[in-house]
Amino acid sequence: MTLYFARRYPEAEAQFKHLLDLNPNHNYINKQLVLILDIQGKESEAFEYLIKSFYLDKKDDRLIRRYKDIYARSGWRGVLMERIKTGDAETVPSSFKTACLYAQLGNKDKAFEFLEKAFLERSFQISVLKVQPQLDSLRNDARYIALIKRIEDRVDSL
Numbered sequence: 001m002t003l004y005f006a007r008r009y010p011e012a013e014a015q016f017k018h019l020l021d022l023n024p025n026h027n028y029i030n031k032q033l034v035l036i037l038d039i040q041g042k043e044s045e046a047f048e049y050l051i052k053s054f055y056l057d058k059k060d061d062r063l064i065r066r067y068k069d070i071y072a073r074s075g076w077r078g079v080l081m082e083r084i085k086t087g088d089a090e091t092v093p094s095s096f097k098t099a100c101l102y103a104q105l106g107n108k109d110k111a112f113e114f115l116e117k118a119f120l121e122r123s124f125q126i127s128v129l130k131v132q133p134q135l136d137s138l139r140n141d142a143r144y145i146a147l148i149k150r151i152e153d154r155v156d157s158l
Contacts, residue, residue, distance in 0.1 A: 096125035
């Protein structure tokens with residue numbers, strides 16, 4: 001993950017694929033490869049790992065078919081929108097993850113709406129706000145800078 005956060009994507013990809021060779025059914029590795037491949041624009045390969053992670057999570061066959069249909073019709077962008085809509089069929093979708101997906105789609109307002117929710121929920125994932133590549137498109141926005149300041153102020157007050 002350090003390589004991913006450092007934006008050394010080819011190296012991160014190689015390391016995670018090596019880890020996957022050692023443990024092919026480790027779902028965390030599959031899910032991280034989705035992120036790493038997506039950020040590099042390798043959408044079809046990212047989609048393959050996403051589907052594999054669904055199988056490893058024992059997701060419903062209908063959900064998997066729906067994602068395959070969406071990918072065939074609307075490509076990766078359609079898949080990202082479906083992930084937001086369904087939360088990948090999670091019981092409790094992550095506000096931080098949803099913010100990242102909206103940022104990838106270029107919807108800054110929705111991304112900030114969900115980052116605010118993640119902050120208010122005290123999501124542990126907010127700890128990677130400063131380094132998460134999926135949020136790079138938000139970094140120059142005044143709302144991002146203000147959110148970082150609020151987090152730092154909260155930490156300082158502890």
